[in-house]
Amino acid sequence: MGLRTFIKKKIYNLKFSKGKHSEIKNKTILITGASSGIGLGLCKKLVKYNKIIAIYNKNLPNLGDIENSNFISVKCDLADMDNYQNIEKTILDNNVELIINCAGQFGSSSQLISNIDFNNLINILKLNSLSILKILQLIYQNNKMNYLKKIINLTSRAGSIELNDKGNLYVYRTSKSTLNSISKNLSVDLKKQFGISTITIDPGNVQTGMNQKGFLSSEKCAEYLIDIICDNKDHNGAFINLLKIKMPW
Numbered sequence: 001m002g003l004r005t006f007i008k009k010k011i012y013n014l015k016f017s018k019g020k021h022s023e024i025k026n027k028t029i030l031i032t033g034a035s036s037g038i039g040l041g042l043c044k045k046l047v048k049y050n051k052i053i054a055i056y057n058k059n060l061p062n063l064g065d066i067e068n069s070n071f072i073s074v075k076c077d078l079a080d081m082d083n084y085q086n087i088e089k090t091i092l093d094n095n096v097e098l099i100i101n102c103a104g105q106f107g108s109s110s111q112l113i114s115n116i117d118f119n120n121l122i123n124i125l126k127l128n129s130l131s132i133l134k135i136l137q138l139i140y141q142n143n144k145m146n147y148l149k150k151i152i153n154l155t156s157r158a159g160s161i162e163l164n165d166k167g168n169l170y171v172y173r174t175s176k177s178t179l180n181s182i183s184k185n186l187s188v189d190l191k192k193q194f195g196i197s198t199i200t201i202d203p204g205n206v207q208t209g210m211n212q213k214g215f216l217s218s219e220k221c222a223e224y225l226i227d228i229i230c231d232n233k234d235h236n237g238a239f240i241n242l243l244k245i246k247m248p249w
C-alpha cells in the first residue's frame with residue numbers, strides 16, 4: 001500500500017473510531033449475503049444473542065466456524081427467481097423479525113456503454129434489486145408479515161442519481177438505483193400496511209470480497225449497522241450512510 005493510500009485509510013477510519021456497542025437480542029434475523037464480507041461480519045456478531053437465518057450461494061465454508069444451535073444456513077441463488085424453495089421453507093418454519101439484505105455483486109468487469117453485457121445486467125438486477133421483493137413476497141404469501149419489524153437494504157453511493165459525477169458502471173449503478181427505488185417504496189407501503197420500517201444504507205468503503213482494497217473492516221461496519229438498527233430514531237424511508245448522515249437519492 002502506497003503512503004497516500006495509507007494516509008487516506010487512516011483518515012477514513014478516524015471517522016469510525018468511536019466504538020459502537022449496541023446489541024440486538026432475542027430476534028429472528030434473516031441475513032442475505034451472509035457468507036462473505038459485511039453479511040458475514042453481521043452474522044458473527046448477531047449470532048451470540050439471536051437466531052440467524054444465513055442465506056448463502058457459493059461460500060458455505062465461510063460459515064463453517066459459526067457453531068451455534070441458533071444458526072441456520074440456507075443455500076439459494078437469489079438471482080434465480082424460480083428457485084427460492086429453500087428460503088420459503090425456512091420462512092414457514094420461522095418468524096422473521098428483521099431482514100438485513102447484504103447480498104450483491106458488482107457485475108461484469110467492464111460496464112462501459114460500448115460493451116454492456118445485458119445478460120449480466122439482468123442477472124445483477126435480479127440479485128441486487130429484485131431478490132428482496134421476492135423474499136418479502138414469500139413472507140407475505142405465507143402470512144408472516146406481522147412478525148417482520150425492520151428491513152435493512154445495503155445499497156451504495158453508486159446508486160445515488162444525484163451523486164453520480166463519474167458515469168460508467170451501468171450494471172452496478174442501475175441495480176443499486178433500482179434497489180433504492182424499491183427500498184423507498186417499501187418504506188411507504190409496508191409502514192402503512194404492517195408498521196414495518198425500511199432503511200436504505202450505504203456502507204461506505206469496506207474491505208470485503210467485492211472490495212478487497214476497502215478501508216473499513218467488515219466487523220466495524222457491522223457494529224455501525226447494528227447501531228443504526230438499534231437507534232431510537234426510526235430512519236424509516238431514509239437513505240443514510242454508516243454515520244447516519246442522509247444521502248441524496
Ligand SMILES: NC(=O)c1ccc[n+]([C@@H]2O[C@H](COP(=O)([O-])OP(=O)(O)OC[C@H]3O[C@@H](n4cnc5c(N)ncnc54)[C@H](OP(=O)(O)O)[C@@H]3O)[C@@H](O)[C@H]2O)c1
Nearest residue numbers: 033035036037038057058059077078103104206208209210
Ligand atoms: N464493500 C464495500 O465497500 C461496499 C460498498 C458499497 C456497497 N456495498 C454493498 O454491500 C453489500 C455486501 O457486499 P460485500 O462488500 O460484503 O461483498 P462480498 O464480500 O462480495 O459479499 C457478497 C455476498 O453476496 C452473496 N451473493 C452473491 N451472489 C449471490 C447469488 N447469486 N445468490 C445469493 N447470494 C449471492 C455472496 O454469497 P456467496 O459468497 O455464498 O456466493 C456473499 O455472501 C452488497 O450489496 C454491496 O453492493 C459494499
